[in-house]
Amino acid sequence: MAGNQESTRQKKFARMIQKEISPLLNRFMTRFPGVLASVPFVRVSPDLMNIRIYITTFPDEKMQEVSDALNEHGWELRKELAALIRHGVRKIPEIRFYPDDTVVYAKKMDEIFSRIKPPLPEGGSEGGEEE
Numbered sequence: 087m088a089g090n091q092e093s094t095r096q097k098k099f100a101r102m103i104q105k106e107i108s109p110l111l112n113r114f115m116t117r118f119p120g121v122l123a124s125v126p127f128v129r130v131s132p133d134l135m136n137i138r139i140y141i142t143t144f145p146d147e148k149m150q151e152v153s154d155a156l157n158e159h160g161w162e163l164r165k166e167l168a169a170l171i172r173h174g175v176r177k178i179p180e181i182r183f184y185p186d187d188t189v190v191y192a193k194k195m196d197e198i199f200s201r202i203k204p205p206l207p208e209g210g211s212e213g214g215e216e217e
Contacts, residue, residue: 104125125140126142141186160181
């Protein structure tokens with residue numbers, strides 16, 4: 087398979103993991119009052135043995151803290167996930183959680199673009215009125 091293109095098998099497995107991990111994540115998030123988390127996407131290795139679960143949180147500032155806690159307690163979630171998917175796989179994959187900084191990046195870009203002033207129209211006056 088060329089490059090980093092995912093196979094149909096990987097995509098199906100990733101969708102299944104995303105669906106099954108979401109309720110487990112919601113239960114885990116009770117440790118973080120006032121913080122919401124979601125799983126925007128999941129990446130699976132070609133051998134289906136390594137899963138990268140990307141999370142996003144609200145508020146954004148808690149994303150790294152939550153992903154660190156998830157990785158620290160990942161064995162708990164892996165055990166719960168194993169109970170849900172054990173009939174669909176031969177071996178339970180390793181899971182790692184990563185912050186999805188797409189939203190944070192988009193906010194930073196919006197902030198940068200809002201600071202950029204449009205060029206003055208030709209003629210030089212800012213008021214736009216001609217005499």
